[in-house]
Amino acid sequence: xxxxxxxxxxxxxxxxxxxxxxxxxxxxxxxxxxxxxxxxxxxxxxxxxxxxxxxxxxxxxxxxx
Amino acid sequence: xxxxxxxxxxxxxxxxxxxxxxxxxxxxxxxxxxxxxxxxxxxxxxxxxxxxxxxxxxxxxxxxxxxxxxxxxxxxxxxxxxxxxxxxxxxxxxxxxxxxxxxxxxxxxxxxxxxxxxxxxxxxxxxxxxxxxxxxxxxxxxxxxxxxxxxxxxxxxxxxxxxxxxxxxxxxxxxxxxxxxxxxxxxxxxxxxxxxxxxxxxxxxxxxxxxxxxxxxxxxxxxxxxxxxxxxxxxxxxxxxxxxxxxxxxxxxxxxx
Numbered sequence: 001x002x003x004x005x006x007x008x009x010x011x012x013x014x015x016x017x018x019x020x021x022x023x024x025x026x027x028x029x030x031x032x033x034x035x036x037x038x039x040x041x042x043x044x045x046x047x048x049x050x051x052x053x054x055x056x057x058x059x060x061x062x063x064x065x
Numbered sequence: 066x067x068x069x070x071x072x073x074x075x076x077x078x079x080x081x082x083x084x085x086x087x088x089x090x091x092x093x094x095x096x097x098x099x100x101x102x103x104x105x106x107x108x109x110x111x112x113x114x115x116x117x118x119x120x121x122x123x124x125x126x127x128x129x130x131x132x133x134x135x136x137x138x139x140x141x142x143x144x145x146x147x148x149x150x151x152x153x154x155x156x157x158x159x160x161x162x163x164x165x166x167x168x169x170x171x172x173x174x175x176x177x178x179x180x181x182x183x184x185x186x187x188x189x190x191x192x193x194x195x196x197x198x199x200x201x202x203x204x205x206x207x208x209x210x211x212x213x214x215x216x217x218x219x220x221x222x223x224x225x226x227x228x229x230x231x232x233x234x235x236x237x238x239x240x241x242x243x244x245x246x247x248x249x250x251x252x253x254x255x256x257x258x259x260x261x262x263x264x265x266x267x268x269x270x271x272x273x274x275x276x277x278x279x280x281x282x283x284x285x286x287x288x289x290x291x292x293x294x295x296x297x298x299x300x301x302x303x304x305x306x307x308x309x310x311x312x313x314x315x316x317x318x319x320x321x322x
Binding site: 005007031042060064065 | 081083106116117120121124136146149150151154155186221300
């Protein structure tokens with residue numbers, strides 16, 4: 001399946017968001033995630049089903065002014 | 066004592082965390098200046114990356130209030146989604162709402178700002194809007210439910226200090242009961258003193274500290290300047306006069322002929 005992760009098109013095997021994070025090497029409790037502009041909280045990630053062409057934004061805390 | 070959305074805050078200096086030479090210097094600047102609120106952002110993580118983890122660890126050790134921002138957002142949609150992500154990650158209702166209207170001036174897009182503030186306040190956020198000193202915009206933000214305003218005094222990162230002192234003075238006079246925090250444009254401690262002498266409640270700084278020769282010392286200098294300006298304002302200052310007035314009594318002066 002093709003999805004867009006942080007703006008980059010990627011081929012993935014995962015069906016659920018938690019699996020996708022493992023597959024792509026995103027690990028940790030410091031991630032904030034939106035799929036197609038909707039926030040997916042940490043507790044929702046195990047059961048959140050990924051769909052073809054989903055736009056997935058994976059963010060983390062950063063310095064800011 | 067400063068109160069922001071019913072949270073009592075002792076330090077009137079709020080500090081941004083970007084552009085420092087190292088995370089250790091951010092930490093020392095925060096500790097040495099007594100800062101209680103820092104601003105932070107969200108950016109894309111890289112696969113296998115640990116940037117977020119390292120910064121998360123740093124902010125945990127600082128034991129301060131976190132004020133996530135929506136810096137870099139140019140639309141209502143971007144800002145609202147960023148705010149929701151920040152709330153999910155940082156577990157805070159606070160959001161520094163920043164929507165940029167112009168790439169070159171980094172001027173706040175005040176029309177989008179008002180609309181985004183309405184949406185977020187309806188969702189329970191406590192919004193700190195980065196705005197101008199326009200009084201009508203300020204009124205609309207307050208009508209939307211903002212209980213703090215953050216006007217610029219000059220463009221972000223410009224270090225120019227107060228560009229329109231009359232505008233800032235008017236804003237203070239029109240909104241005596243709303244906490245006003247100047248955000249952006251300050252370059253030197255003397256700028257901070259002048260703003261605090263106008264009766265402003267606090268100052269949010271980043272570049273002036275982060276890009277100083279010695280950021281740790283500069284953070285302390287700003288903290289002291291802000292305290293000095295605030296104390297001066299509270300003490301009641303003389304208005305400037307156009308004529309000289311002797312300080313030593315004239316009556317009783319000896320006359321030598």
